[in-house]
Amino acid sequence: SGLLKLDQRDVWLVENGHERKVPVESLKRGDLIAVHLGEKICVDGSVVSGNAAVNQASITGESNPAIKQEKSPVYAGSVIEAGDLVIRVEKVGADTSLAQIIHLVEEAQTRRAPVQNFADKMANLLVPISFIGAAIVYGATKDWQRVLNLLFIDFSCGLKLSTATAISAAIGVAARKGILIKGGNYIENLADIDTVVLDKTGTITMGVPQIDHIETVEGVDDKGMILLAASAEMHSVHPLAVAVQKYVNAQGWQTPPHASSETVVARGMKATVPDFEGYEGGDILVGSRRFMTEEGVEGMPATDNKTWGKNLLYIARNGEYLGFLVIQDPVRPGMKKTLNRMRRLGIDEVVMLTGDSKDVAAEVARDMDIDSYHAEILPEDKANYVMKMQKRGNVMMVGDGINDAPALAFADIGVSLGGNKTDIAAESAAITIRSEDPSKLYDALYIGRETMRAINQNFTATIVVNSAAMLLGALGKISPLWAAVIHNTATLAVVLNSVRILKPAHPTRRPA
Known part of the structure; x- marks a missing residue:
């Protein structure tokens, strides 16, 4: 019901610079809508103009408002807390993230956990015990008060209600x-997880390479060298080239045009760049150390500083070495802390699977204190590794892309992490986390373990209290009125113990 309240029926449609209120149902893809301070966003789309602080906790679980500006994605169900936005509509109605969340939550309520089936079966098996006990007591005492005591007390209410x-x-x-x-059955699985398998790119790391370090020879300016590289790489879609282009855009610099450029497969780029902005142009080479060696570049350093990482992009001008860029895919903030907290929760083994090179994988695994890793593997291999690990434990697989979908489907629990995840990954996963915050992985495990702990407490309390009350009733120590009071009080107590899960928890402040 909390999610449904986030729905909104009317919206401001922008046409020819004017706003008019129209029903949400009349919107179509490509329309422009205006959303003002305090209003709910009722479509999925991207910002065309404006700046705003948007509370999207209902969609991503982020506690802090997200800052939205031009080209930022926005989601139905989020609320503008400061500012105004004009949004281009991409999804409306049943296609929006909010509608999908509501559908998933509704569907999840109908998927029963094995422990629910166990509780129901156990409760049904215990019902005849009340009747058999009542018959034995009547045969032995002929006392209807004692018989009523046994009939007023049973186990089914407490077991069934508290578990559901x-x-x-x-x-x-x-x-x-x-x-x-996506279902109660996954809650129970979460409590048993002892092995966590993580994809690297986009899960442990942000999945967006960026320049981490710049090294130049004496007399060469950082800006000049990077602009020469950006000019040579202007039309390249290689991730390292994209990182250079993004860096230039972020600095607000203008990439100089090149007279010609050529891609050398598996090596780098050759380009001719004219002089620009007071910087000298020339024949530019951008690429690997091997590329520089093959082209006879002079002045190359003897060895690389290995502590900077493995993705090194060398730049040379007119056969003379200028410097290099270290390009890294940064680790998600808080990922290492999350892994440590998960270990304290009972996770025995953390494994990383990646299609990336062994050198890069080894460095990430060392930095994150990961128990083991497998690099340079294909998507189908990920699923095979998951199945091997399932032979010795209960596996949670965390991924974000199409290449992770088979492994997510095979794992005991598949988790799709990140707001930018692909639909096929979310479809294959048992759990979808719409936030980029890795601490949600810990929260999911914590909720699973707390839930099963509460259910086990309820089982114990229901059986102990009701068995004791039945014994007292059979001995005539309590009246039927007290039998009813004890039975109903015990049932209410275990249900309230289950409701305790809804109380806002502070897992960080509680002992594991």
């Missing part, structure tokens, strides 16, 4: 944190 409540509460509290769990 705990599962529903867990799915609800997870959704509030931006963690979509």
Whole structure:
């Protein structure tokens, strides 16, 4: 119901510079809408103009408002807390993120956990015990008061109600944190996870390479060297080239045009760049150390500083070495802390799978204290590794892309992490986390373990309290009125224990 309240029926449509209120149903892809301070965004789209602080906690679980500006994505169900936006409509109605979340949560409530089936079966098996006990007591005492005591007390209410409540509460509290769990059966699986398998690119790392370090020879300016590289790489779509182009854009610099450029496969780029902005142009080479050696570049350093990483992009002008750029795919902020917290929660093994090179994988695994890693593997290999690990434990696979989908589907729990994840990854996963915050992985495991702990407490309390009350009733120590009071009080107590899951928790402040 909290999610449904985020729906909005009317919207301001922008036409020829004027705004008019229209029903949401009349919107179509490509329309422009205006959203003002305090209003809800009712479509998925991208910002055309304006700046705003947007609360999108209902979609991504982020506690802080997200700053939105031109080209930023926005989601239905988020609320503008400061500023105004003009948004180009991309998805409306049932296609929006909010509608999909509501559908998933509704569907999740109907998927029963094995522990629910166990509770129901156990409760049904225990019902005849009340009747058999009542018959034995009547045969032995002929006392209808004692018979009524046994008939007023049974186990089914406490077992069935508390288990269903705990599962529903867990799915609800997870959704509030931006963690979509697709069924009660996955809550139970979460409590048993002891092995976590992580994809590297886009999961452990941000998936967006960027310049991490710049090294130039004496007399060469950083800006001049980077602009020469950007000019040579202007039309390249290689991730390292994109990192250079993004750096130039972020600095607000203008990439100088080149007279000609040529891609040398598996080596780098050759280009001729005219003089620009007071900087000297010439025949430019951008690429690997091997490329520089093959082209006879003079002045190359003898060895690389290995502590900077493995993605080194060398730049030379007119056969003379100028310097190099270190390009890294940065690790997600908070990922290492999350892995440490997950270990304290009972995770025995953390494994990384990646299609990246062994050198890069080894460095990330060392920095993150990951137990083991497998590099240069294909998507189908990821699924095979997951199945091997399942033979010795319960596996949670975390990924974000199409290449992770098979492994996500095979794992005991597949988790799709990140707001930019692909639809096929989200479809294959049992849990979808719509935030970029890795601490949500810990939250999901914590919710699973807390839920099963509450259910086990409820089982124990229901059986102990009701068995004791039945014994007292059979001995005539309590009246039927007290039998009813004890039975109903015990049932309410275990249901309230399940509802406790909904209470805002502070996992960081509680002992593991």
